[in-house]
Amino acid sequence: MIVEHPSPNHAARTDQPVDILVLHYTELPLKESLDILSDDAREGRVSAHYVLDLDGTAYRLVPEDRTAWHAGTSYWRGREALNATSIGIEIVNLHGDRHDYPAAQIAALIELCTGIIARHPAIVPRNVVGHSDIAPQRKIDPGRRFPWKTLASAGIGLWPRDSGRPLDGDFQKGLQRYGYTPPLGVPPREIVKAFQRHFRPAQVDGMVDSETGRLLAGLLDPLGGTL
Ligand SMILES: [Zn+2]
Numbered sequence: 001m002i003v004e005h006p007s008p009n010h011a012a013r014t015d016q017p018v019d020i021l022v023l024h025y026t027e028l029p030l031k032e033s034l035d036i037l038s039d040d041a042r043e044g045r046v047s048a049h050y051v052l053d054l055d056g057t058a059y060r061l062v063p064e065d066r067t068a069w070h071a072g073t074s075y076w077r078g079r080e081a082l083n084a085t086s087i088g089i090e091i092v093n094l095h096g097d098r099h100d101y102p103a104a105q106i107a108a109l110i111e112l113c114t115g116i117i118a119r120h121p122a123i124v125p126r127n128v129v130g131h132s133d134i135a136p137q138r139k140i141d142p143g144r145r146f147p148w149k150t151l152a153s154a155g156i157g158l159w160p161r162d163s164g165r166p167l168d169g170d171f172q173k174g175l176q177r178y179g180y181t182p183p184l185g186v187p188p189r190e191i192v193k194a195f196q197r198h199f200r201p202a203q204v205d206g207m208v209d210s211e212t213g214r215l216l217a218g219l220l221d222p223l224g225g226t227l
Helices: 030-037 103-119 148-151 172-179 189-199 211-225
Strands: 002-004 020-025 050-052 058-062 084-093 126-130
Touching: 020 103, 030 050, 030 126, 050 103, 050 172, 084 103, 103 189, 126 148, 189 211
Parallel strands: 002 058, 020 084, 020 126, 050 084
Antiparallel strands: 050 058
């Protein structure tokens, strides 16, 4: 179910296609989230296309053909400032490292994302990202408890097979091949942590251990020549 809840915080798209889907958690309960994302009087106005409540109810704040302001300073695949080319979903959760996402909410999220990807075919699987992937060191949402693997098995985003072999080549270069784009001044270790938050949430320490290397190798494998 989608409830219309228009926010005044949006702008025109550019002529670039929408090709990135960014997932967030709100850090706040539903009502406060809707209020902030619709407030045009505060400094640093913010918004998102959708807010998804715990019970799976989706609120539409900004039409997909307008730019919402959810990503802030952000980087992916060599590009920056990703609001203009992305769709943003804010998922109600107070802290995605500490609180599980309810099954009803995830089922609704899968339905919502499936529709978005169908409407914007340029959103290829590795362009389904968390805020933490595109704003390393600055953001940790949607958090370590976010079920990326469940989404990937529903065709939304990628989940690595453990390749069983070490990564061939430099880890940081591999991260960049996948899409991680290190902002100036952010230490390499923070980019490794962003990768682990998404793909190896059991241990987010920024250390390139053998499992982390095998997972990145597994992730790069199916991309083959399409990079
Ligand atoms: Zn966020």
